[in-house]
Amino acid sequence: MTAETGGRDVHTVRFPDAEPPEQVDVLIAGAGPVGLAAAIELHARGVRVAVVDQAREATLVRAGAMGHTPRVVEHFRRWGVLQAIRAEWTFPPEWNQGIRLVTSLTGHELVPHQRPSFGGAGRAGEEALRRPQSALQQVFLRHLARHGVPVAGGHRVTELSQHNEGVDVVLAPGRIVRARYVLGADGGRSTVRRLAGIEREGEHAREKRLRLVVRTGDISDRAGPAPSGTNLVFNQRADGFLAAISSREWRVYAGPYPLDYEPSEAELLDTARAAFGFDLELELASATTFYHATRIAETFRAGRVLLAGDAAHVRTPGGNLGEGFGDVANLGWKLAAVLQGSAPEALLDSYDQERRRHNWRIADFALARSRRNQAALADIRRIGVPDDADVSAEAQRRRAAIGARLVRDRVGADGVTFDERYDDSAVIWYEDGQLDAEPPWRADVYQDDPRPGHRAPNGVLDPHGTTLYDRIGNGFALLVLSPDRALERELAAEAAVRGLPFTLVHLTDPRAREVYGEGIVLVRPDQHVAWRGGVLPAGGAAAVFERVLGAGLPAEPADELVSASAGE
Template identity: 75%
Template sequence: MRDVHVVPFPSDALPDDVDVLIVGAGPVGLAAAIELSSRGVDVAVIDRAREATLIRAGAMGHTPRVVEHFRRWGVLQRIRDEWTFPPEWNRGIRLVTSLVGHELAPTPTRAGRFSSEEALRRPQSALQKVFLEHLAFRGVPVAGGRELTAFRETAEGVDADVSGVTVRARYLLGADGGSSSVRRLAGIPRDGERATEKRYRLIVRTGDISDRVGPAPSGTNIVFNQKASGFLAAVSTREWRVYAGPFPLDHVPSDDELLDTARAAFGFDLDLELASSTTFYEATRIARTFRSGRVLLAGDAAHVRTPGGNLGEGFGDVVNLGWKLAAVLAGHAPDSLLDSYDRERRPHNQRVADFALERARRARLALADVRAIGVPDDADLGPAAQRRRAEITARLAADRVDTAGVTFDERYDTSPVVWPSGGLGAPWRADVYEDDPRPGHRAPDGVVDPYGGTLYDRIGTSFALLVLSPDRGVENAFLDAVGDLPFTVVHLDGLRDRYGADNVLVRPDHHVAWRGDTLPAGGATAVLDRILDRSPRMTDFFPPPGLNTRGTVLVVPGRGENQRTYARLGARLAADAYHVRVLSGVDEVAGAAADPDLVRPLVLIGADTGAASVGALVADGRTAADAVVLAGLPGYGTQGPESWDEELDTRTHCPTHRGVLTAEATPGALSTAVDSALLDAAYGSTADLPHLLLVGDADPYADRAALTRVAKALPRARLAVVRDGHHDVLNDLQHRSVAAEIVGFLEALRDSDPLVPFVSVESSAW
């Protein structure tokens, strides 16, 4: 039978030059090396420890989503083979009064409804051993006894000082734990809730206790009694992980105090040796950014939270980042693609951290209730004791929560590098998950051949186009556009309804990037440009140095416009001390509005279709904005200009704006019909949120009667009609007056505390 391993790191000399230098040889750092090296990236790993000290209370349970990663990395079977206690000890997670006590409520092992894989229990020691062996086979250096002491960013990369040696790397990845030296040297602060007490995860060694617990005891238990609480889980046949505490932050418990709690978890007196103890806290500490220039953070270096699935979150970071770094280093994408790593992972990590902290608080209350009921002695089998155990069982059942959303719902639907899907869908929930094939969501997996091969096996490390109909036009367009980007085409029958489209583009991290029956304007190239961040991206305009930011404005462009068309408006509002962020579409609103660095009040400005979409978001209550500006809100029906010159005339008479539109012309954009559902929501809104409605009196697309009605129906609104203004009213000849009108609106917001009706409805003779 295997015991817990202590494995020295390979003594390979570090290269002088490397694509990615990874700091930290824990599971996340080693996983990053596997992920990147599998994509042809030259990597090296350093750690200040000389060996992997594996007798510690690391992660043990791995979700089906994590097991999917193990399978793609080619290490799954070797991890399975590294069992450190007999697999027959795995009986699910049992809620018990002690290891030899009474079962309060069994937790059944759930089948993998959403995955081809099942959850797996192996101690962190097994993972690190297999990862190190895998990297040694690939020739990836993992050097122990090497400490990062400083680094300097250059135009080409990072010069890292490592124990007296300089290593040149294109990127530096910090995977060096909660006290990350990389994060500290990069000057990246953390935010979140601090703990008010502390607990300990212990590894204790036993002798042969089979005479008390039998030859096959339950390997995973959650204990509830008057002295012990939390996990009691086998790490090997002689080592067990057990929790102790809580203790005051300033209290340092003795070994005897910790071991006394451990014995209570076993439920009988036994000799125990304390092999290791690790402090943990019910807290949340998340880095303000996961990327600073050429420095990136993953795992606990980026986010520390209440225990329970943390390692899986770190693996999720690695998988999200891996393909992006590989694409940038191979020249398939600009460096800016790496910004989406922070945009996608940090909101997800925050959601999960918030859930974990709330769950820990509920568990603390449940434990208090259990102990108030009073856990009977295990030997007490009387009626009163049985009644109390039944009462405890009912109390614990009330707090049982499924975590399917935590396991599978790594949604990136507000990401700038997925194709907009036209809606955010149901809010994220920790306890709910359903396969969702919309862009940004995890592509539904499944077996694609009768011999066990899965869709994820077929995708491998590439982008994949799923072709779900006989038509191969989209497939051929992508094959013409991808160049040497790693790309595969998968033909599948009978899955069209499951994915909701004839064609689905899946990213290498298994998330849907685009889906459709036909390609959008710009074709396959336009799709790839957005997914790889090669298209125009979100643009920020900041107040001049020395001025305090007075608020934030998010701008959503309309048909045929992009971020560059709002350069003058952005610069003008920024000069009045407002931070202006121009988005590429309404799907970025939620992600942008969640940025913790934005200054309130937060105002959404939508133009044309952007106005319709923003109006619909506000009407549905799906935005955290403080106010909204709807500019050039179109009417129902289509009005197709007969020529590009006519379209320019209906848009604007401003030569600067016409020049920007002509430089990147999308003729016929105004002929595209606006979704009537969006218009219904915008025009029918009675949202109690301040509105400024801007419209040009020479706008041929405006529905004048409908605009007047909505202005009068809204509780707080101003309808401003711009004389001689055309459809692109924010960018027409009158843009100075329009900017002044918006600034006046913003100042009225700032002066209202709380926001109260500050203008009366005004209509116009048009």
């Protein structure tokens, strides 16, 4: 920790120097946050899992996703890593003041910013966090080490050979690992995706931007001891995020630029200084290119090879890591059920059905938002952002006009955060007429909806702060709002026969009943409603679980299995 600020020094994440096991249930390629999270998810479900990565370390200065939504925090809480992530501050906690829209770090506020008052705690599901990816990796690696899950750096996947019993994975310089399944979580340029023969579709970029990480000295004399750690800057030289990574490192956006343009280091540093709003010595630690575009895999599953995170979907910045964690939650229980004999392999097809449709929905919104933002920036530049030192009436008028232009395009993201609905799945028991009657998905709207396919509404259950998700845990759950104990017993007995982890939750709180209504609600291990009702369908409880576990779905033909090497 640094004495002056309480922030954590920048660190390098070093992957263990180890040999992966020769045999494993699931081999994960990629030790980024999504790959490590998948290992946590699968290990918690009794799956033998190992992680490999071609790199030997990851560095904070690349600083990808830093903001984690309340939905992502729900996953952290279930994985048992939330408190460790909370403690992994890389910049002083008092810098966390929400997202400010400003002309520069020390400049003028363009849109009034309401800071939270010192006082009451929020409701369940409302916490969001800001931690860089490397902070998550540190926490995840420590968690996996405590549980004896092997992670090995310096092992590059070069060949995949699928067969009916599993996948033979060749790792450079020649080690072979036999896995029953392989999960590619190895980034946007995924080797696993390429070896599996999976193409991508979507819209190519028209321009590019750069994500800079710059190092500063002590700026407290100019910015104060507790500057805002997260800002959206709009001036004539800079626009986009100016966000603290540590007490000495900041992420800054530069561009947009034509695809073939290569800005000089001096140009990039001038942009960064404009974001701070005062002259200071800066070191350019890294500059990584990103694009306002959408590229999503044509399938998230090819036989025994599956994709998650950036390997499956890359889109214009904003939430892609969170969707990777959503992939993990959806896939984890399904892989475990298949490996443990509780479900047929066809259940894995529902991972592609559910997550790919959901990711397209989010990606379309993100790309449209990006283009709105670029149009707003063009308007702002036409208005002209006054110099911060200009406090004339005309400057104040123009700043007010810019603020009004920004407000005009602001769209809430409650739907993006929480409306993770699966409305085209073979393993969800939809109610008659449900899909025709549902309101269309909207990025800015979320309402608690307990119907099948929706994320089960969460809430606090007792005076001690226990949430519904805490009670549900990692398995299936039956939310009981009916006095009919026979229905409850039949479903619980069927789950026991199938060896499924299963929890009964009796919801007696009148507010919970207002949300969930009456009857019984079956919630999957990924916190989505699978079935609800007051009467069992024909076939009884067995029929419900057959649907939810994918029984009766056609298996993927064996001739679709692939064999490939990196040299092909």
